[in-house]
Amino acid sequence: MNDPKTVKKIKIGVLCTRIRGDEKLLFEEIRQRDDCELIKINPEHYPYLLTGKVPEVFYEPDVIIDRCINHSVAQYISKILHEAGILIINSPKLINICGDKLLTSLYLETKGVPTAKVKVAYSEKSALKAIEEMGYPCVLKPAVGSWGRLISKVESKTSAEAILEHKAVLGTYHHSIFYIQEYIEKPQRDIRAFVIDGKCIAAIYRYSEHWITNTARGGKATGCEITDEMKQIAKAAQDAIGPGVIALDLFEVPKTKDVPVDINDPSSYKLIINEINHTMEFKNSITTSGVNIPGKMVDYLIKKAKEKIKN
Amino acid sequence: MVECPECAAAMNVASDVEQGEICMCEDCGAELEVKTTEPLKLELAPEAQEDWGQ
Numbered sequence: 226m227n228d229p230k231t232v233k234k235i236k237i238g239v240l241c242t243r244i245r246g247d248e249k250l251l252f253e254e255i256r257q258r259d260d261c262e263l264i265k266i267n268p269e270h271y272p273y274l275l276t277g278k279v280p281e282v283f284y285e286p287d288v289i290i291d292r293c294i295n296h297s298v299a300q301y302i303s304k305i306l307h308e309a310g311i312l313i314i315n316s317p318k319l320i321n322i323c324g325d326k327l328l329t330s331l332y333l334e335t336k337g338v339p340t341a342k343v344k345v346a347y348s349e350k351s352a353l354k355a356i357e358e359m360g361y362p363c364v365l366k367p368a369v370g371s372w373g374r375l376i377s378k379v380e381s382k383t384s385a386e387a388i389l390e391h392k393a394v395l396g397t398y399h400h401s402i403f404y405i406q407e408y409i410e411k412p413q414r415d416i417r418a419f420v421i422d423g424k425c426i427a428a429i430y431r432y433s434e435h436w437i438t439n440t441a442r443g444g445k446a447t448g449c450e451i452t453d454e455m456k457q458i459a460k461a462a463q464d465a466i467g468p469g470v471i472a473l474d475l476f477e478v479p480k481t482k483d484v485p486v487d488i489n490d491p492s493s494y495k496l497i498i499n500e501i502n503h504t505m506e507f508k509n510s511i512t513t514s515g516v517n518i519p520g521k522m523v524d525y526l527i528k529k530a531k532e533k534i535k536n
Numbered sequence: 537m538v539e540c541p542e543c544a545a546a547m548n549v550a551s552d553v554e555q556g557e558i559c560m561c562e563d564c565g566a567e568l569e570v571k572t573t574e575p576l577k578l579e580l581a582p583e584a585q586e587d588w589g590q
Contacts, residue, residue, distance in 0.1 A: 243569070243581070244557040252554070267556060296587040324587075369587055397586065 234262045235530045237523065238286030240302065240313075242269055243294045246508040247519075251292065254519040261523065268293065268302045279309045287530035288312045290470070290522070292504055296324040296369060299504065312533050314526060315469035315503050322466045323503035327368040327404050329466070336465035339458065339497040341476065342407040349389045352403035356385045362408040365392070367399050378408065378436055409476045409499070411436070412486045416475040416496070417446075418455055419505065419518055421525045422468055425451050425459035427516035446513045458496050470522055472505035473498055538576045542566035549576060 237255050241248050255263040264286045271280040283289070283306060291313060293299040303317040315323075322328045333340040344359055346352035356363055356379055365377045365388055379385045392400040413434060419427040428449040437444075455475070462473055477486050477494040486494040507518040537546050545563035549570075553559065557570045558581050567581040 241556070244554050249554065249557070265554075265556075294588050295585060367586075399586065 232260060234260055235288070235527050236262045236264055236286040237526050237530070238264045238266050238283070238289035239292055240266050240268055240289050241292040241294070242267055242298060245294070245506075247506050248292050250508055250511070250519045251290075251522065254517075254523045258523065261527065268298055273302075273305055275305065276308070279305060279311070283309070283311055287534060288314060288526050290314050290526055291320065294504070296320075296504075300324060312529060314529060315471070316467055319467045319469045319471070320503050323471060323501045325368050326366055326370075326500060327402065329501050330404075330406075332465050333462065333498055336461070338461045338465050339495070341409060341497055341499055344405045346403040346405065347401065349393055349403075352389055352405065353382075353385055355403065355405050357382065359405055359407060364406045364408050365389075366404045366406060368402050368404045369399055376437060408436075409478055409497075410485075411476060412488045412494075414477075414488070415499065416449055416455070416473075416477070417510065418449075418451075418459060418473045418475055419507065419510070419514070419516075419521075420459040420463055420471050420473060421521055422470075423460045423463035425455050426521045427451070427510065427514035427518055428455060429510050429513045446509060448513050448515060452491070454496050458498065462498060462501060466501065469503070470505070470525060472502040472507075474500045474502070538578060540564060540566060541568065541578055542580060547578075549578075 239248065239251060252263055255261045266282055273279060289306065289311060291299050291303055299320050303313050303320050306313045307317050322332050327345060330340060330343040344355040346355045362378050362380045365379055367375050377388045379388060414430045414432045417429050417431055418425050428451050429446045430449045431444040431446055433444040459473060475496045476499050478497050479486050480493060480495050484493065511518055538549055540547050540561040540563060542561060543564035543566065545561060547561055549559060553570050553573060555570055555573050559568050559570065561568060568578040569581040571577045571579050
């Protein structure tokens with residue numbers, strides 16, 4: 226037996242700009258392990274060069290996990306750190322893909338992973354054409370955004386014209402990238418599946434009578450058994466976007482067209498991916514799923530750190 | 537005990553609070569960010585930006 230005092234601790238950096246309940250749970254998980262040391266880093270505290278050395282604090286951890294609440298910060302800092310030879314999880318590529326719904330859909334479709342149908346347009350006129358082709362209802366989403374914000378269910382040409390006009394005057398260029406998704410009639414629930422290194426480690430159902438089921442928007446969560454289909458789609462998604470720590474939003478859709486989903490009959494539905502999250506929130510899913518999600522995350526970080534040290 | 541910078545209510549903040557942590561005033565519902573822990577200093581947390589979230 227190694228004496229815990231003489232074993233070199235794995236130093237885990239947690240990169241975050243705001244500390245929420247999720248980050249605190251991750252801190253607790255790292256602190257309670259004898260073989261780990263926590264290093265908190267706020268990327269807002271430092272200036273950076275694009276090449277050469279990054280601030281010293283980033284060289285101290287064996288591995289860094291990105292938990293930045295701002296996607297744009299996460300996107301750039303992960304790339305800068307990766308280029309400086311620092312092990313950052315998730316990878317800049319994965320963050321780039323998952324932080325942008327358009328890129329997520331592109332990667333999933335290209336790799337043949339089941340996902341909702343999407344059309345993209347860059348002007349109000351072509352967006353209206355795309356919506357008409359998609360059919361009503363359909364869903365308009367900002368390519369970058371979260372927590373179910375600024376998502377619109379478009380039910381008619383009149384509402385499409387109004388929503389497109391509103392988006393055009395919202396100001397930022399993001400709103401002139403029109404991401405149009407087919408509307409999926411859900412059985413008043415969807416599934417949040419937590420995936421690490423291609424393995425589905427936990428899942429919950431999110432119930433809501435509203436068409437938006439995000440728990441940030443009031444959806445209620447219950448436990449969900451991990452099925453073989455869930456394992457397969459998790460692996461396929463991870464293979465498509467690269468390794469890391471992600472959460473999938475899954476829809477149950479009819480296996481046979483026009484035959485509605487019966488949630489008591491798994492043979493009536495199949496799973497498709499709606500979105501993928503790269504900085505997943507998990508604090509409300511631990512008790513519901515019965516899985517120590519931050520524990521699994523730390524296990525993965527230790528594994529990656531050891532691989533890096535070995536090489 | 538610390539004073540809420542928004543409504544001046546006396547707030548109980550957990551002893552293990554961390555710098556950068558977000559907490560909420562139970563009186564006025566304001567989201568507050570812990571700027572320093574010693575001394576404990578709170579400021580109004582920034583409004584959520586378009587690119588925030590998971």
